[in-house]
Amino acid sequence: MKSIAIFVDVQNIYYTTRQVYQRQFNYRKFWQQINSKGKIVSAIAYATHRNDDKQHKFQTALKHIGFNIKLKPYIQRSDGSAKGDWDVGITIDIMETAQSVDTVVLLSGDGDFDLLLQKIKKDYAVSAEVYGVPALTANSLIDSASVYHPIEEDLLL
Numbered sequence: 447m448k449s450i451a452i453f454v455d456v457q458n459i460y461y462t463t464r465q466v467y468q469r470q471f472n473y474r475k476f477w478q479q480i481n482s483k484g485k486i487v488s489a490i491a492y493a494t495h496r497n498d499d500k501q502h503k504f505q506t507a508l509k510h511i512g513f514n515i516k517l518k519p520y521i522q523r524s525d526g527s528a529k530g531d532w533d534v535g536i537t538i539d540i541m542e543t544a545q546s547v548d549t550v551v552l553l554s555g556d557g558d559f560d561l562l563l564q565k566i567k568k569d570y571a572v573s574a575e576v577y578g579v580p581a582l583t584a585n586s587l588i589d590s591a592s593v594y595h596p597i598e599e600d601l602l603l
Contacts, residue, residue: 448484448548455554456493462579469602489513492532549573557584
């Protein structure tokens with residue numbers, strides 16, 4: 447049975463599914479699909495902490511499914527924009543985990559992860575699978591993945 451590690455860029459998945467489908471991602475169904483392919487040895491969801499009841503309930507639901515949650519403070523800038531970027535944290539965790547699993551699953555459409563996937567495939571001979579919304583997933587990320595899974599109707603609530 448192959449060992450699998452999951453890494454979720456929560457903000458990216460939330461905003462891309464909302465923008466394209468006006469719906470939310472079905473984490474429970476996703477978990478069931480991945481669990482049927484092997485043993486999930488690690489699953490981390492990276493999110494921002496806003497002290498918001500709705501977000502707290504969502505994070506609790508993810509924990510019940512089996513995810514570990516890593517939170518970073520939500521920062522509102524004076525110009526109205528916000529910051530809560532987990533790219534470096536996700537990268538470090540994937541680099542530390544890739545050498546001890548058969549498959550790395552990344553949920554994100556962010557092209558910044560393309561070089562990371564190329565590196566772990568080359569250095570650790572690991573399969574690097576990506577789940578992302580087709581219209582909003584960087585082509586470079588799709589091309590860097592061993593397998594690309596488009597997030598479509600079957601993975602939405």
